[in-house]
Amino acid sequence: MSEEHGNLIKTPKQLIIVSVVALVVPIGIAFLGAQLVTGNKRVDPAESKQSVEDRIRPVGQLTKLDGAAPPPAPVAAVAAAPAKPKSGEEVYQLACTACHGAGIAGAPKTGDKGAWAARVAQGVNVLYDHAIKGFKTMPAKGGQSQLSDDEVKAAVDYQVAKVK
Numbered sequence: 001m002s003e004e005h006g007n008l009i010k011t012p013k014q015l016i017i018v019s020v021v022a023l024v025v026p027i028g029i030a031f032l033g034a035q036l037v038t039g040n041k042r043v044d045p046a047e048s049k050q051s052v053e054d055r056i057r058p059v060g061q062l063t064k065l066d067g068a069a070p071p072p073a074p075v076a077a078v079a080a081a082p083a084k085p086k087s088g089e090e091v092y093q094l095a096c097t098a099c100h101g102a103g104i105a106g107a108p109k110t111g112d113k114g115a116w117a118a119r120v121a122q123g124v125n126v127l128y129d130h131a132i133k134g135f136k137t138m139p140a141k142g143g144q145s146q147l148s149d150d151e152v153k154a155a156v157d158y159q160v161a162k163v164k
């Protein structure tokens with residue numbers, strides 16, 4: 001019974017081959033596994049910026065519903081919110097017409113000179129300030145906090161122009 005049982009490695013050369021294989025094969029498997037997990041996840045930076053903006057967009061917006069005719073919900077305009085500044089009319093349609101279009105909740109109705117005369121007489125800077133920061137039941141920026149101050153001012157200019 002001098003036979004060595006089942007030892008496959010009989011020469012130094014075989015030992016080296018076995019050692020190398022034992023080292024390389026697990027590394028290869030780990031590499032392929034990592035490729036499988038991360039391989040297809042590369043995103044176009046432009047696309048990812050858009051998707052981040054989609055995810056951080058405010059979920060809801062303030063729309064007061066009084067009486068029979070609900071104001072048109074400005075949802076579509078929000079969904080398309082581009083980076084470039086909006087015109088006064090665009091901002092108005094997006095954020096202000098819900099209340100000012102029909103004169104809801106005591107909001108001075110757009111185009112109603114009587115409702116606006118005393119307000120306009122305060123001077124446009126007061127109106128800007130009240131529209132940007134809020135005033136009594138008028139919410140700051142009409143509740144659309146993503147609007148810039150200049151966009152809100154443009155919407156005030158649009159409203160003021162309607163009662164001149």
Ligand code: HEC
Binds near residue numbers: 098
């Ligand atoms: C949720 C309803 C609502 C929305 C939306 C809204 N307003 Fe108003 N706004 C009001 C009410 C109510 C008042 C009257 C407040 C008062 O005098 O009691 C008012 C008043 C104003 C005034 C007059 C402030 C003053 O000093 O007399 C301006 C200017 C104005 N809003 C601009 C805007 C602009 C611009 C937007 C859109 C960006 C907007 N509002 C969106 C409800 C709203």
